[in-house]
Amino acid sequence: MRQLLQRLNNNSLYVIISLLIFGKGLGFYLNRRFFFYPPQLAWMMNNVYLDCSMMIVGVALLVYTCSRYNNNKLLGVLLALVVVLLAIISSIEIEHVIFAHEMEFVQNALSNMAIIAFIIWTARHYSKR
Known part of the structure; x- marks a missing residue:
């Protein structure tokens, strides 16, 4: 437990990013009544897959941050997915x-x-330790 708390403390920026993207995905998932322009494309823009992918990437980044596994390429891929979704x-x-x-x-x-x-900035200046 002490090592987990130490990893979370050392990687607090990644924890913030993972909770942020998970929260945004959950917020979009729970609020299904958005206004979309043009209305004909509302089915595509209010897509549950985009919302769920934001939550999945958030959980994956949090699990990676909590784990002992250290691979900066995987971390870069997860951060890139967060940036693409945003x-x-x-x-x-x-x-x-x-x-x-x-x-x-x-x-917004x-x-x-x-x-x-x-x-x-975080991806450029920090690596998981």
């Missing part, structure tokens, strides 16, 4: 701002881009 969500939100004039998505898109920048 970029997809950000592009959908930006599309809503441009075409549907839904201005409340600006804050900007926060997702800030999270992406944080993840890229």
Whole structure:
């Protein structure tokens, strides 16, 4: 138990990222009534597979962080998947701002881009120890 707490303490940024992406995926999964523009593509944008993949990647990153296994390539792949999923969500939100004039998505898109920048910075400057 002491070693697990030490690993979580040493890799706290990865724990934050994994909980963040899991929380976003869970939030999207539980809220099925989003507004989408154009309405004909709502089935594609409100896709349960995207939500579940965010939760799976979050759990996988947390399990990897808690494990003794140390492979920076695997860590890079997991962080890249998080960035790709957040970029997809950000592009959908930006599309809503441009075409549907839904201005409340600006804050979400900007926060997702800030999270992406944080993840890229974390991936560049930290490795699992």
